[in-house]
Amino acid sequence: MLVTRNAADLCALLVNELYGQLPSVCFSPASPPVAALLARGRSNVRDLALHTSLNPKQVRHGLALVIQHNLVFYQTDHETATTTYEANPQASYHLVRVGKILDVIDRKYGTMAKNLVNDLLMLGHVEVAELVRYHRLKHSPKKAKMNGEQNHDHDHNAEFEDEDENGLEYGDPSDPFDDDSHYVNGNGIAHETTEDVTPIQANEVYDTLAQLIAAGVIESVVATMFQSPQDLKASVEQECMKEFPNGVRGAKVTTEFDTMVKSQIKAIGVERATMKRKLQESALYEPSNIKRRKLANGGMSNGFAGDSGGSILRDEPNTVVRLNFDKCLVELRNQKLTEHVEDFVGETTAQVFAALLASLCKKVYRCQHDQHTIMTEEEEETYFTGVRVTSEEIFDHLSPGVDVSTGIGSASEEDIDIRFAEKIRKYPPQIQGSHLQGTLDEGDEVLGSDDEDYDHSGEHLKGTYVNGHNGYHNSAAQNGTKLGGDHSGEGHSSRAEQLRQMRQHLLILAEAKQQFVRHCGQNEWTVDFGPLIQQLRYVELDTMIEDNFGRQGLRLTRILREKGKLDDKTLPAMALMRKPDVHVKMAEMEMAGFLEVQEVPRDNNRAANRTMFFWFFDEARTLKRVLDNAYKSMVRCLERLEVERYNKRNVLLTADRKDVQGKEEEKLRGDIYNEYLEFIEVEKKLLSQVSRLDDLVSVFQDF
Template structure:
């Protein structure tokens, strides 16, 4: 939790929910865990108002609550969750991902929009509020979203802070271990921590079950079951459990956004066709990936045959591969054609001429030869199809080899030969390299190419003094001193002093420059969040400069018919304000991508 992230979520909530909600959240962020009475005292709001405000905040899990098992419900404490509130920034991205994967008529985008608005819904309540035909479409859409893990079921413990939940499990495990003289108290705590950690991890992975939120469908489910089977690859005998409480799976959306970033990087580094192949590899792995971090230790593998079966036939794999000996291939192809013609008409040209001269004398022989030719053409067509499939598999393996050949940026790694080639992705190494590349790009934009060059040298060599750094970079020390100072000011580099004597004299001290990636990325994330705060504050300021037109736009009749209800001057003013908003919101989306890279994946 950081100051700039708190400022951003307070601005978002004030703009969406109003000043009272923002005041309550700001109070919780400022004072930490509070009871209902303390929130009322610090915010100077009535107790009844606080209770009404906490309802939507708890419903969206912007505020988590905790009730001690040995205390009454009046002693419930509340704590703000900045990470859940920050997901408001990615609301548009969530809807965009669903629109790319499901048609607008499927009802899936409307479901996601309702969940973004209400936080969570019960499936039966959502279906009961619609007509019979709409309910059937929505039920099918919810089933597909659950099968793709874009939706997840919500449990009661997910409204509680994880730290309190862990301590409850730990205390219960510790009480279950009997005290004895043979076992010290420290060993009891170590054993309790190990058992509590295992139980807590199981509790966090309760949504990893493929049938989470699904039940067996009744007979005659018909076309919707077949559709679910064709789109998701899951069993068509499953449908949504209407008693389940549904919420958006933010971990799965982070996986999708990470895949989008990796595909874009592959397109820049290798090419569009290879990036399309890599995107298909990630799509095949997607059902096995539940979150970006804290994933299972078991490596997820995919075979070339699985990728080939799901690859779009319109992707021309051979167009991006340079053929080494095209002349030989064309000669061999032409020789095969000429041999085929000779088999049909004779062994040579003279035989072909003699066959043509006597063709009218033996019609039955000609007809039988045509039948033999037809059978031969059918066999050749089958062999050509097999040859085309083998050739496409070879081209696919070429692209996969291109993705795996770069050791500095290993998009993929080969682990076996099963199914034409078995591949896996080391996401930890790959995302670490992606962070380095993105950080180098930012340093180049802010400080210049020489500063980025010095950073790479220090990253490769560890701790380096100024003289050694100047010798490696082939630059005079006076030129790099200002660059190192600038990098130190933004938190990119740190300085370690190693004295050669006990007096710690500056002239007898080594000054070693080094780079701490985790600390540098955290500081860069805070700078990005600060920029996002300023962008959204500018959007609110632009609206505040035109209070009359903004108030008029809130009217229902104006929303439905802006062309006739607004004057030409007002429409021009609205267009100008919305243009400014779109530019800043788009800039915030780009900044959020940096937050995702440096913090969430």
């Protein structure tokens, strides 16, 4: 994959930030400052040693580290026995989202899941048993050891010795995963001193890991994942060619060859998803696992894999796993869309929309697909036919703390257009410029209502109107008590009432101009991610254009985006602006790369007065330029951060001492502490700017 220089520099800085200088050398040699693998494409060890000024041993060590973290693909030619390496720029850029990923995992799956994901980010792909052991040693509370002596609390250590396959004693200095944070420094001050604290149990770690694998956040690793999708497809085609010794000629033989290649690629996809499917099936066949559990941080688990899932992982301890950034990107997209909906329709309806996305997310494993994406038959069917969920499924994913009776406006029946409110659209909306087609398409249906669970006999008992239906609120709602409790413990009538109220929020989302939700069938709902993300891109572009060129520039851009190419004589009348002002503004925007102009001469003389100038908005070209500018800004922020660290290196060295960490205010002198606070403030600003720029990149490219 070809990337720009700014993107290559950004990947090198991110790898250097998280994994050190040696792995990043494979991305960024001393001269030129463009990433070696990204700039030169495929390279072997000898070429990398030549271009990075390192010896082959150092190059191999750096390649081993980046392959461990899926930052580099490799391909071995069996005829020449030569291995070539190719950079994985997507995985390298995903490192900038580490903080966001950990945050969304913490809120959705809990603290232990976040710690497991963090461990995988540090270790790369690792065996399940080794990951569980490392997690318990790292995150379990430890007793302090005075003057470096080992802790001989046998009762405390016995719990780990029963589970440790390698026979390492807890706190053994020979353990490579252990650190010295539980030792006491020379002045006798103990860090992390805890008494009688129960360590993390292996069963809890296995169950949480099984839940993450079943949800797709963590995936099992097979040998084919170390090849790029292009190389993998070429290898499959080469193997299939052996079945056709006479070559692939003719329509019939070509069809057979393509069918064989597709079946082999699907088999590879099935192999990759074997562990995930096994854990999902165990969750489906265990009724106790389907009930969603409330996590310690207030979030809700997704119901995937319970005790049986942990036992499955225990039986296969040598399974290698790694973090699946594609699924994490889906979670980040859901969070971004929920924030977008909240800006338009309010908090309660946005929480219902988040529940809808959570139920859809169980069947959506990546944001984007291309011709090289490897999918199973289930994923392929989901991709082409779409994902739809019922109101019951959405209600099961709704947090019990959400009061669905709030956030709904009041209206009488005569004020509601039932033809528009209950419209069922079988097909997604079509993008037309910056607006979506809102008319009734061919094949769409109009029904009175598909809410069969609600009893309309009691509609006129009370006079309150809720979103077009003559509903009523019970006493709990009238006295201010939230209806959102434990769904499973409420009566049938209360559940039916909450389902009806939740459905009103879904109808609000479906009736909105942005069409956040599509009512696609009887009691079925879906989200058209393509048009919705397109709207997000237009919102970000409009904000950017208005900040740089004012309201007039935004007006001209919207006109060109909706109408297409327009000449410079028609545009002033449509924009209600003077012709000189239009020319000045258009020239300014053309120099910035937001608009393009095409010259069409009327004769061969090509005189200016005999030439038509057509202005147009090239969305793809504009996005490419905006993305490159975002990469450049992120590179400058990270480089500035390195300069600030170098300037404050003495202060940071003092603050990194183990007897100072967490006690900077009382351990550091006044002047040093003030310098430390200044650096922390600068670091927050720079990293916050990088995070905002990553939001733009996500909307413009990854979602």
